[in-house]
Amino acid sequence: GLIPNVTRTLDKVGVHTDGVGTTRFAGAFDITRPMDPAVGQVIQSVIDKGYADFTGKVAAARKKPVEEIDAIARGRVWSGAQALERGLVDELGGFDAALADAAARAKLGKPDKYRVRYIEKNASPFAQFMGGFAGSSVGNLLLKDSDFARALLARTMPETDAQLRFVEQAVHARNGAPVKGLVYCFCGL
Numbered sequence: 001g002l003i004p005n006v007t008r009t010l011d012k013v014g015v016h017t018d019g020v021g022t023t024r025f026a027g028a029f030d031i032t033r034p035m036d037p038a039v040g041q042v043i044q045s046v047i048d049k050g051y052a053d054f055t056g057k058v059a060a061a062r063k064k065p066v067e068e069i070d071a072i073a074r075g076r077v078w079s080g081a082q083a084l085e086r087g088l089v090d091e092l093g094g095f096d097a098a099l100a101d102a103a104a105r106a107k108l109g110k111p112d113k114y115r116v117r118y119i120e121k122n123a124s125p126f127a128q129f130m131g132g133f134a135g136s137s138v139g140n141l142l143l144k145d146s147d148f149a150r151a152l153l154a155r156t157m158p159e160t161d162a163q164l165r166f167v168e169q170a171v172h173a174r175n176g177a178p179v180k181g182l183v184y185c186f187c188g189l
Contacts, residue, residue: 003043004031051075062087 010016010032017032028039055073059066064087072086083089093101099116108114 003029003035005034006031007034058088 017030019027019030019033021027024036024038025042027033028036051073055066055069058064058073059069062069072088078086078088080089080092084092091097100111103109103111103114
């Protein structure tokens with residue numbers, strides 16, 4: 001798990017934050033404060049459970065002992081060729097091969113006997129704005145190598161949600177009018 005921390009970045013510009021909570025986990029994911037070790041332990045236990053579930057499912061599907069899969073996996077990422085060598089996949093292929101295999105397993109017949117439809121979720125106004133912003137030369141320069149920007153774009157921090165909703169509503173409320181400049185202080189972060 002990766003939880004960004006912008007404390008040192010904010011220190012460089014003279015911004016300091018503080019807060020009071022009634023439990024150890026209050027503000028647990030506040031990117032402006034160092035993570036409490038207890039929160040880190042909770043996150044690690046979730047990761048460990050996910051890893052155990054993953055290796056268990058792979059072991060069951062490959063009909064191998066969990067210990068053997070664990071020895072192969074150990075958190076590493078294998079290329080397709082390496083996965084084939086290690087018995088983690090049956091064959092190599094791209095999307096079309098996977099689609100053909102799925103159709104064969106579902107007994108759909110030849111490709112002219114079925115249709116494939118791609119269903120994608122429409123991007124929110126905020127995602128459209130950020131996509132355009134990140135694609136611009138100015139946005140690219142500002143967002144390049146920025147941990148804060150990555151956290152912002154990922155939209156994973158609960159503390160940023162209200163702030164991001166404001167920006168999203170502002171972009172949506174423009175009703176197609178051109179946006180020359182949009183400045184918003186994320187002071188609540």
